[in-house]
Amino acid sequence: MLFAEYAFASETAAEHGGEGLASTLGSVYPNLAAIWPTWVAFIVLFVLLYKFAFPSIISMLDKRSEAIKESLTKAEETKVEAERLLEEYKVQMAEARAEAGKVIAQSRKVSETMQAEMKVKAEEQAAAIIAKAKQALESEKKAAMVELQGAIAEIAVGAAGKVIGEKLTVEDHAKLIDSYITEMGSLND
Amino acid sequence: MNPLDLLPGKIEELVHELSVLPYNDMHATGPVTEPFVLTNYVVWGIVSLVVVIALFVAVANREKKQMRLALETGEATALAPAGRLAGVMEAGVEFIRDMATDVIGEKDGPKYVPLLGTFFFMIVLSNFIGLIPGGKAWGGAFGGAVALAGISWIVFVFVGFAKNGAFGYLRSLVPSGVREMALPARIGLGGFIFLLEFVSTFLVRPLTLSVRLFANLYAGHVILGVFAAFVSLFFPFVESQLGWSAGGVGVGAVSLVFLVLMYAFELFVAFIQAYVFTILTAVYIQSSVHASEH
Numbered sequence: 306m307l308f309a310e311y312a313f314a315s316e317t318a319a320e321h322g323g324e325g326l327a328s329t330l331g332s333v334y335p336n337l338a339a340i341w342p343t344w345v346a347f348i349v350l351f352v353l354l355y356k357f358a359f360p361s362i363i364s365m366l367d368k369r370s371e372a373i374k375e376s377l378t379k380a381e382e383t384k385v386e387a388e389r390l391l392e393e394y395k396v397q398m399a400e401a402r403a404e405a406g407k408v409i410a411q412s413r414k415v416s417e418t419m420q421a422e423m424k425v426k427a428e429e430q431a432a433a434i435i436a437k438a439k440q441a442l443e444s445e446k447k448a449a450m451v452e453l454q455g456a457i458a459e460i461a462v463g464a465a466g467k468v469i470g471e472k473l474t475v476e477d478h479a480k481l482i483d484s485y486i487t488e489m490g491s492l493n494d
Numbered sequence: 495m496n497p498l499d500l501l502p503g504k505i506e507e508l509v510h511e512l513s514v515l516p517y518n519d520m521h522a523t524g525p526v527t528e529p530f531v532l533t534n535y536v537v538w539g540i541v542s543l544v545v546v547i548a549l550f551v552a553v554a555n556r557e558k559k560q561m562r563l564a565l566e567t568g569e570a571t572a573l574a575p576a577g578r579l580a581g582v583m584e585a586g587v588e589f590i591r592d593m594a595t596d597v598i599g600e601k602d603g604p605k606y607v608p609l610l611g612t613f614f615f616m617i618v619l620s621n622f623i624g625l626i627p628g629g630k631a632w633g634g635a636f637g638g639a640v641a642l643a644g645i646s647w648i649v650f651v652f653v654g655f656a657k658n659g660a661f662g663y664l665r666s667l668v669p670s671g672v673r674e675m676a677l678p679a680r681i682g683l684g685g686f687i688f689l690l691e692f693v694s695t696f697l698v699r700p701l702t703l704s705v706r707l708f709a710n711l712y713a714g715h716v717i718l719g720v721f722a723a724f725v726s727l728f729f730p731f732v733e734s735q736l737g738w739s740a741g742g743v744g745v746g747a748v749s750l751v752f753l754v755l756m757y758a759f760e761l762f763v764a765f766i767q768a769y770v771f772t773i774l775t776a777v778y779i780q781s782s783v784h785a786s787e788h
Contacts (some may be wrong), residue, residue: 327525327527328524328525331509331513331525332509332512332513332636332712333526333636333708334514334525334527334583334636334637335636335637335640336514336525336526336527336533336635336636336637337527337528337529337637338514338526338527338528338531338532338533338536338637339514339533339535339536339636339638339641340528340635340637340638340640340641340644341529341536341641342533342536342540343538343539343632343637343638343641344641344644344645346540346543346616346632347612347613347616347641347642347645348538349543349547350543350546350547350612350615350616351609351612352606353547353550353551354550354608354611354612354615355608355609355612357550357551358550358551358553358554359587359607359608359611361554361557361558362550362553362554362557362583362584362587363587363591363607364561364572365557365560365561365584366559366584366587366588366591368564369573369574369575372564372570372573375570387745426736442532443563453770483685
């Protein structure tokens with residue numbers, strides 16, 4: 306390979322007597338025809354990247370990282386807020402539950418006392434009704450007794466008059482009735 | 495006929511093909527020496543330049559549109575990466591920006607992003623295009639590599655003088671420790687170090703930059719060419735005048751495998767060389783920017 310290269314180099318050197326350096330150096334010769342176009346290309350690309358491409362790409366990168374940072378911060382804040390709310394709701398829930406328990410207990414108590422009161426009242430009322438009924442019965446009985454006494458006296462007087470066949474005076478009647486009544490009363494007692 | 499007899503001719507052809515020739519006369523006898531000849535390297539360079547410009551114009555236009563949309567509607571989703579191409583280009587720009595800020599510094603770095611980006615994208619795209627069979631890269635011609643290294647040199651020397659003044663910049667070539675020594679040591683050792691540093695900064699840096707880029711690309715192309723030559727020599731259906739032989743086909747098959755592997759490796763080299771060139775330029779700029787600090 307080296308030989309081939311050497312042979313090639315010496316061959317071209319022979320052809321271009323005046324360009325000895327280029328031919329001897331071969332591939333390592335810095336051709337001007339390669340240098341200045343590289344510079345032109347570099348400058349063109351540099352101007353384009355500097356003026357146009359890099360500013361918009363870099364500003365995009367910066368803006369994006371800013372936006373990501375912002376949304377991460379926001380997300381963190383939201384998370385903290387959500388946790389706080391959850392905690393709050395939990396506390397409220399527990400409070401509400403306790404409150405409900407209290408209300409239920411209270412209403413149970415109220416209903417129990419009401420029940421007891423109603424029972425007492427009902428009993429009282431029943432007792433009153435019974436007492437009244439008893440009273441009424443008693444007075445009815447008395448009235449009936451008085452009526453019965455009257456009827457018995459009349460029957461007795463009639464019967465007695467027929468039996469003894471004599472008319473008694475009004476005084477005698479009264480005396481007789483009284484004694485009879487007294488007798489009946491004592492019998493009744 | 496022994497296929498190896500044809501090898502020197504193939505190599506000669508390969509080396510000839512890799513030299514700087516007029517674009518329309520691949521059979522020219524020697525490399526171009528006149529300055530105003532459109533060469534094969536420049537034609538391929540223009541192709542790669544058009545590709546880079548097209549990529550950046552497409553992406554930047556899209557970004558601009560998206561940005562306007564985001565600003566008008568206030569929708570942050572418009573700021574999302576607009577497709578794969580934009581994603582790749584953005585990653586490239588971000589890569590260069592990170593390099594600039596990491597190497598040159600948070601304060602001065604961002605200023606040099608377009609410059610470093612131009613180096614990187616121009617070199618990397620043309621390196622890839624140079625790997626297309628028959629394609630050429632800017633840095634594949636020594637002149638192109640010298641031109642790029644020259645720009646790097648002009649920039650870091652200019653920055654060095656502009657930031658530190660002529661005296662300050664030259665003085666910074668001698669380490670501060672030596673500058674504080676006794677007078678004889680300062681003159682003796684300082685003078686020696688100054689000479690060394692002067693040569694290394696102003697002469698060796700551009701030379702290594704250009705030779706590194708050129709030699710890597712050139713060697714890569716030669717290796718690919720040699721394996722390709724082996725394949726064409728040992729597979730007789732490519733070179734019909736050669737006869738079949740089992741050993742020959744074996745060598746051809748192995749060469750084909752190596753050719754593919756080397757191709758993959760050269761893709762890697764194409765990227766690495768662009769990266770190395772760019773980061774070294776960044777390092778040189780950094781040393782110029784902060785010259786008076788050490």
